[in-house]
Amino acid sequence: xxxxxxxxxxxxxxxxxxxxxxxxxxxxxxxxxxxxxxxxxxxxxxxxxxxxxxxxxxxxxxxxxxxxxxxxxxxxxxxxxxxxxxxxxxxxxxxxxxxxxxxxxxxxxxxxxxxxxxxxxxxxxxxxxxxxxxxxxxxxxxxxxxxxxxxxxxxxxxxxxxxxxxxxxxxxxxxxxxxxxxxxxxxxxxxxxxxxxxxxxxxxxxxxxxxxxxxxxxxxxxxxxxxxxxxxxxxxxxxxxxxxxxxxxxxxxxxxxxxxxxxxxxxxxxxxxxxxxxxxxxxxxxxxxxxxxxxxxxx
Numbered sequence: 001x002x003x004x005x006x007x008x009x010x011x012x013x014x015x016x017x018x019x020x021x022x023x024x025x026x027x028x029x030x031x032x033x034x035x036x037x038x039x040x041x042x043x044x045x046x047x048x049x050x051x052x053x054x055x056x057x058x059x060x061x062x063x064x065x066x067x068x069x070x071x072x073x074x075x076x077x078x079x080x081x082x083x084x085x086x087x088x089x090x091x092x093x094x095x096x097x098x099x100x101x102x103x104x105x106x107x108x109x110x111x112x113x114x115x116x117x118x119x120x121x122x123x124x125x126x127x128x129x130x131x132x133x134x135x136x137x138x139x140x141x142x143x144x145x146x147x148x149x150x151x152x153x154x155x156x157x158x159x160x161x162x163x164x165x166x167x168x169x170x171x172x173x174x175x176x177x178x179x180x181x182x183x184x185x186x187x188x189x190x191x192x193x194x195x196x197x198x199x200x201x202x203x204x205x206x207x208x209x210x211x212x213x214x215x216x217x218x219x220x221x222x223x224x225x226x227x228x229x230x231x232x233x234x235x236x237x238x239x240x241x242x243x244x245x246x247x248x249x250x251x252x253x254x255x256x257x258x259x260x261x262x263x264x265x266x267x268x269x270x271x272x273x274x275x276x277x278x279x280x281x282x283x284x285x286x287x288x289x290x291x292x293x294x295x296x297x298x299x
Contacts, residue, residue: 001284003080008111012155015085015113018045019157019187019209024229029053029239031246033081037279040082046113047082049075050239051089064123068094068103076110085113087157089239092124093117097142101150104158114157116189116211117143119164119176134164137176141183148184159211160185166192166219173198174205181206187235192219200231209234216241 018025027048030036036047052062054074060066071088079086088107093100100117107115118124119140121133134140140162147158160180165173177188187209190202202210212233214222228236253266263270277283 001281001288004083006083008079008108008113009153009155011079011083011085011111012113012153012157015046015157016155019234022234024225024233025235026225027087027235027237029237029242030078030082030086031057031243033077034279035242035246036078036082036084036086040084041279044084046084046235047078047086048237048239049078049086049088049112050237051091052240053243054089056240056243062124064091066091068099068106072103072106072110072112075107075112079111079113086111087114087116087159087235087237088112090115090117092120092122093143093147095122097146100143100146104147104150104156105152108151108153108156112156114159114187115147116159116161116187117147118161118189118191119143119180132163132166134162134167137179140176141179144180144183144185148186157186158184159187159189161189161191163191165190165194165198170198170201174201177202177206181208187211189213194219195221196223196227196231199228199233203232211235211237214238216244 025045027046028039028044029048029050030039031053039047051066051071054071055062055066057074058066058070071090075086075088090103090107093103104115119134121135144158144160151158162173162176162180164176173190177190180188185208188202188206189211190199191213193199193212199210199212210233212223212228213220214236215238216222225236249269253263256266257263
């Protein structure tokens, strides 16, 4: 009922423990709080909160238009709904190193388990679009150092995302990953890797967990969990997949409604009312309400 009873500190500690085990952790992207609860119900290890999804949720493109307040607020709504740890996309940290530091503490307060900061220039753009530009190594390092120095919970995961592969090639990505680890990154997110061999090269270069982004219609081939595990990937995200599936289904339903005037033919594709109530834990709310209001006035 209501929100998760697992504290943010415990979520962060458990995430660290699972990462230390070497297993691959699966983090589908939640597009709202209810989908985060569904991710938990289906047995995944974590929830990812995508900047692209948060932007799309506001009807905006993923080009750095969202603010720290918007991202942290939506992140809190999603993270508190699940017992799973949530990792959030913090873009470039919403400004200069001092802004990065403030962003990390704000996301800690929002109950997030970890965040990644990228090395794109401001304003950023989607990591799988052409025409990206990255900052120099000194600027990238300062962002990560500020993030690591600012956190108050040592288990809060500071992840460094580098987009330099698409700009300067794999060797530059490997060198950038090493520098970011030296700056204090707990994990590396090498964006837009094209092959398993490229993930493997990053894996050999650093001794911290690495993340694979399996976003559809992007630069990376859509590798399976087993393939990624075989090359040493520790976290895999599907950041926009559930939103894409939901919006695709919504579009088809609207077309059906236009054509037929009803949605009878779509009932088999819908979440049943009973399944929704189970996911919401409706019965616990009902019991709570009964306990509060089922009383008699003493005479």
